[in-house]
Amino acid sequence: MERFSPQRQAASGLIALVNARLFDPETELDRQGGLLIEDGRISDLGPHITAASAGAAEIIDCAGRLLAPGLIDMMVFTGEPGHEHRETLATASRAAAAGGVTTIVCMPNTDPVIDDVALVDFILRRARDTALVHVHPMAAMTKGLRGEEMTEIGLLSGAGAVAFSNGKASLANARVMRNVLAYARDFGALIVHHLEDPDLAKDAVMNEGEVSTRLGLRGMPAAAETIMLERDIRLVELTGGRYHAGQISCRASLDIIRTAKLMGLPVTCGVSINHLTLNENDIGPYRTFFKMKPPLRAEDDRRAMVEGLANGDIDVIVSAHDPRGAEGKRRPFAEAADGAVGLETMLSAALRLYHNGEVGLSRLLRALTATPARLLGLEGGRLQKGAPADLVLIDLDTPWIVEPERLRSKSKNTPFDGARLEGRALLTIVAGHPVYNYANAGS
Amino acid sequence: MTFAAEPSIFAFPHRHLLGIEGLSREEIVALLDLSEEAAKLSRQIDKKRDDLRGRTLINLFFEASTRTQSSFELAGKRLGADVMNMSVGTSSVQKGETLIDTAVTLNSMRPDLLVVRHHAAGAVELLSQKVDCSVINAGDGSHEHPTQALLDALTIRRHKGRFEGLIVAICGDILHSRVARSNILCLNTLGARVRVIAPSTLLAPGIERLGVEVYSSMYEGLTDADIVMMLRLQRERMVSSLIPSQREYFHFFGLDYEKLARAKPDALVMHPGPMNRGVEIDSNVADDERSVIREQVEMGVAVRMAVLQALARHLPNR
Numbered sequence: 001m002e003r004f005s006p007q008r009q010a011a012s013g014l015i016a017l018v019n020a021r022l023f024d025p026e027t028e029l030d031r032q033g034g035l036l037i038e039d040g041r042i043s044d045l046g047p048h049i050t051a052a053s054a055g056a057a058e059i060i061d062c063a064g065r066l067l068a069p070g071l072i073d074m075m076v077f078t079g080e081p082g083h084e085h086r087e088t089l090a091t092a093s094r095a096a097a098a099g100g101v102t103t104i105v106c107m108p109n110t111d112p113v114i115d116d117v118a119l120v121d122f123i124l125r126r127a128r129d130t131a132l133v134h135v136h137p138m139a140a141m142t143k144g145l146r147g148e149e150m151t152e153i154g155l156l157s158g159a160g161a162v163a164f165s166n167g168k169a170s171l172a173n174a175r176v177m178r179n180v181l182a183y184a185r186d187f188g189a190l191i192v193h194h195l196e197d198p199d200l201a202k203d204a205v206m207n208e209g210e211v212s213t214r215l216g217l218r219g220m221p222a223a224a225e226t227i228m229l230e231r232d233i234r235l236v237e238l239t240g241g242r243y244h245a246g247q248i249s250c251r252a253s254l255d256i257i258r259t260a261k262l263m264g265l266p267v268t269c270g271v272s273i274n275h276l277t278l279n280e281n282d283i284g285p286y287r288t289f290f291k292m293k294p295p296l297r298a299e300d301d302r303r304a305m306v307e308g309l310a311n312g313d314i315d316v317i318v319s320a321h322d323p324r325g326a327e328g329k330r331r332p333f334a335e336a337a338d339g340a341v342g343l344e345t346m347l348s349a350a351l352r353l354y355h356n357g358e359v360g361l362s363r364l365l366r367a368l369t370a371t372p373a374r375l376l377g378l379e380g381g382r383l384q385k386g387a388p389a390d391l392v393l394i395d396l397d398t399p400w401i402v403e404p405e406r407l408r409s410k411s412k413n414t415p416f417d418g419a420r421l422e423g424r425a426l427l428t429i430v431a432g433h434p435v436y437n438y439a440n441a442g443s
Numbered sequence: 444m445t446f447a448a449e450p451s452i453f454a455f456p457h458r459h460l461l462g463i464e465g466l467s468r469e470e471i472v473a474l475l476d477l478s479e480e481a482a483k484l485s486r487q488i489d490k491k492r493d494d495l496r497g498r499t500l501i502n503l504f505f506e507a508s509t510r511t512q513s514s515f516e517l518a519g520k521r522l523g524a525d526v527m528n529m530s531v532g533t534s535s536v537q538k539g540e541t542l543i544d545t546a547v548t549l550n551s552m553r554p555d556l557l558v559v560r561h562h563a564a565g566a567v568e569l570l571s572q573k574v575d576c577s578v579i580n581a582g583d584g585s586h587e588h589p590t591q592a593l594l595d596a597l598t599i600r601r602h603k604g605r606f607e608g609l610i611v612a613i614c615g616d617i618l619h620s621r622v623a624r625s626n627i628l629c630l631n632t633l634g635a636r637v638r639v640i641a642p643s644t645l646l647a648p649g650i651e652r653l654g655v656e657v658y659s660s661m662y663e664g665l666t667d668a669d670i671v672m673m674l675r676l677q678r679e680r681m682v683s684s685l686i687p688s689q690r691e692y693f694h695f696f697g698l699d700y701e702k703l704a705r706a707k708p709d710a711l712v713m714h715p716g717p718m719n720r721g722v723e724i725d726s727n728v729a730d731d732e733r734s735v736i737r738e739q740v741e742m743g744v745a746v747r748m749a750v751l752q753a754l755a756r757h758l759p760n761r
Contacts, residue, residue: 210649214464216564216586216621219648286565330543332563334584 014038014057015432018050020067020393024383025366035067037389040432044385062393065426068365069381070102070390071347072372074138074163074192075246075270075318077339079410080126081119082111087323087410089123093131095321095343095409097436100392100425102133103380104321104343105372108140109167115140115151120159132435133428134390136162136376141180141191147171150180154187162376163190165246168293168338170196170228174235181241190375192244192270193232195253196294200224205334207280207295215286217333220295222250229253233260236267244375245269247320249294251304258313268375270316271305273346276353278302278415288329288336289415292320309367310359316375317367319346323411341409345402347394348421354396355422393427395438400424453477455753459571459578462587463628471596471632477749478597478742485521485745494752495524498555502528503545504581505561510716510740511581511590515558518747524556542566543573550574555758556751559583577754585619591715592625594746596633598739599670602711606633612664612706613655614640615674615696615723618647618685622715623674627653640664642696644685661695661702668706672713673698676723689722699725703733711735 208219
């Protein structure tokens with residue numbers, strides 16, 4: 001694995017990644033060649049870049065492995081500020097780097113809530129000082145996430161908030177939601193919404209159905225999601241605001257999304273890696289690491305998510321990384337915290353869909369790179385001349401077993417505990433600097 | 444003396460009793476046979492045995508209960524165990540200690556048997572993973588209440604002598620009932636035909652997949668039933684708008700003579716208690732000669748003795 005380390009130090013700050021399979025999901029570029037990094041950007045790429053042509057550059061031989069834009073994860077919950085014992089921006093960024101993720105969008109439901117310019121500034125400064133990867137805050141769309149008064153969407157955008165959300169709760173008040181969408185439109189701001197009718201979802205801890213009945217747990221019907229999604233679509237129709245359903249989880253939601261897109265509305269949606277690869281049966285005997293929001297659904301819903309991703313109805317894959325300590329998870333299922341870590345396993349878990357032949361590589365990686373970049377207005381996510389040198393070198397086939405204690409995240413609540421995955425990030429580069437190297441990492 | 448002699452051949456292969464799920468038909472029948480012996484013992488003047496002498500049984504109840512707790516207490520004492528009752532009001536749980544901390548603390552006191560009731564489904568199983576002793580589920584949320592199902596099965600067998608072909612109608616708040624779930628699993632395993640009768644708001648989603656016939660009319664569901672098993676209706680159900688009123692509920696789902704007339708003439712009327720007379724069951728029906736509600740309580744002690752006996756072979760501290 002030594003070959004991924006620079007073979008000779010260059011004085012110029014130039015890096016040449018040679019002998020790679022260059023892969024750009026946006027343009028569907030897929031060919032052998034090399035890539036040149038200069039001042040943190042991709043200065044050139046193509047078959048003409050070889051070890052021989054690289055001149056004074058530092059050379060990294062990719063041994064024919066896949067070189068893609070670094071992943072962009074637009075839904076990451078960290079504990080900073082407020083719950084640093086679960087995760088800090090620094091530890092989340094290390095987990096991200098190990099998973100081939102070069103940009104994370106951190107969610108606003110921290111303590112205090114990211115609903116003020118000063119907090120956006122705080123996140124950006126902390127990230128600059130402590131994080132290995134790019135960090136962009138998503139700000140709250142209502143003050144304190146209370147769902148009553150809208151935040152300073154214009155000023156927050158100016159300060160660096162890339163989108164707006166109401167955290168892990170739906171904004172129940174349709175009038176406020178209408179106003180937020182309408183106002184956000186003036187700034188071109190993206191609204192990312194959690195879908196869950198609060199009354200239908202009350203006390204629910206998993207998907208509603210036979211499994212919840214057997215376990216004696218309160219279930220959440222698909223309608224809790226679809227009712228909120230339908231309402232939101234009507235409000236988008238009314239206002240023209242840019243809208244992104246943060247995570248959908250059931251087949252019925254896909255029909256709604258498809259209809260909205262046919263109507264030409266500015267609507268997109270995401271799905272978490274968990275809902276693409278797991279289902280409610282994984283809960284088994286009350287395994288709380290599989291408790292999340294939205295809940296894991298039936299196998300038919302999971303298959304629908306995969307189909308939706310394959311045909312383009314679903315735009316984005318997120319990790320929905322949500323670190324939770326033992327104090328939150330070692331409880332009876334109904335009382336346990338929601339959420340699962342995912343930054344380090346997202347890429348490998350997603351490759352399952354590629355290996356199964358369910359989703360093409362280009363479609364899969366686009367949902368992890370170019371599409372989130374476009375939605376968030378980021379310049380990464382592309383393997384193109386002039387783009388930031390945020391890159392990941394991927395071995396598509398290396399088998400490995402997830403060992404929670406080796407995860408870099410502070411919290412070890414992975415639903416992939418002991419899972420056999422195929423493929424992983426070998427080398428992660430952020431702004432031209434290697435931030436993770438599998439060969440040196442020892443895991 | 445007959446109590447230990449014959450049934451001791453039976454080796455119960457489980458360390459805990461967490462639910463009916465996972466028990467085979469043979470295991471259930473063996474527990475019922477053992478219970479039958481315990482029932483005989485309990486009708487003698489000298490009810491005391493020393494099978495569990497020196498053993499410690501802790502009743503850990505996170506949810507209030509009179510009959511189940513006293514039933515386990517009596518069962519333990521009749522077998523010679525030292526019994527301690529712990530209820531949530533006097534424990535450190537209210538000070539924010541987690542369930543697992545409580546389990547670890549109790550485990551350090553080296554009990555042999557732990558009887559647990561908790562308001563959350565799966566809590567008893569979680570606790571069983573953290574202790575060295577045998578754990579008995581005395582009710583976990585809306586999940587299971589295995590000893591209730593066993594005592595119901597025992598009561599049925601004493602009157603009907605069989606399960607095959609019997610039609611058992613379980614009526615009322617199926618959605619929230621752990622008794623219903625355990626009974627469905629138990630009676631299906633034993634070969635009875637199980638029906639559930641409830642308004643749609645009190646039916647659990649996908650319940651038909653558990654192998655029951657679903658009715659929302661008492662008149663239809665009770666037709667030709669051999670056993671009518673009523674469930675308790677909790678008052679909170681009105682507040683959460685699952686049913687409109689007590690009187691409407693009684694009108695359509697309360698067991699009165701008119702509805703009972705649809706069942707077989709020799710049908711048994713059962714109720715896990717405590718009853719709400721005039722809500723889910725007419726007071727006279729509850730006291731009718733077809734009612735075996737008091738016998739259920741008696742069999743409760745017997746079944747719990749049998750379960751303690753069966754688990755005794757797996758006890759730690761040998």
